[in-house]
Amino acid sequence: MGKPRQHKKAKKPITKSAKLKSRQGKRLSKKNATVLDRNVKEKWDSKLTLQQNYATLGLTINPNAVMQKTARILRGKPLSYEEQLEQEVKIRKASQPAKVSQAGKELIQTFEKIVANEVKTETFQADGEVKILKMLVEKHGADYKKMARDTKLNYLQHTPRQLQKRCEKYLASAKKA
Numbered sequence: 001m002g003k004p005r006q007h008k009k010a011k012k013p014i015t016k017s018a019k020l021k022s023r024q025g026k027r028l029s030k031k032n033a034t035v036l037d038r039n040v041k042e043k044w045d046s047k048l049t050l051q052q053n054y055a056t057l058g059l060t061i062n063p064n065a066v067m068q069k070t071a072r073i074l075r076g077k078p079l080s081y082e083e084q085l086e087q088e089v090k091i092r093k094a095s096q097p098a099k100v101s102q103a104g105k106e107l108i109q110t111f112e113k114i115v116a117n118e119v120k121t122e123t124f125q126a127d128g129e130v131k132i133l134k135m136l137v138e139k140h141g142a143d144y145k146k147m148a149r150d151t152k153l154n155y156l157q158h159t160p161r162q163l164q165k166r167c168e169k170y171l172a173s174a175k176k177a
Contacts, residue, residue: 039110043103057107058100125170133170136163 035041044053054061100108125133136153140146144160144167147153154163 039107043107056101056104058104125166125173129166130170133163133167137167137170142167 035044040057043057045056048056051061132153136147136150139153140150144164147163147167148158148160151157158166
């Protein structure tokens, strides 16, 4: 008597041709990009590829590509003044965006308006944290290493850098009030 899995394989054999057909179907099915943003959707051309649409809208698929090009140029030995000027020209050429259509320019302007109208939300510190920071600042001043070593007040064992960030935030909010 064999194992039940082996029986199932014998009952329903999958041929290589069936596997290939299913793989081909997956490869051949074209997936259209779903555009969620209303502004981009208006300018999107479904006949073009993703890269072509991005290029016409003035966007890049990989924003790190520009940085990689400039990093490659900057690596190397110390340069003379003339060579530095040549490299600056190369960097400017590498960082220039592709030609943007009128629709892309309009889209960029709408995005800039949206960003300009956004309201920054202010974060607040917890009351307990404010009390602890107040006591630590009164006791140690701006010496964050001593604050970090004070296990009675700094019972959460924050590092000097964490305490510095929190104290700066606390002091900034205390000035506003």
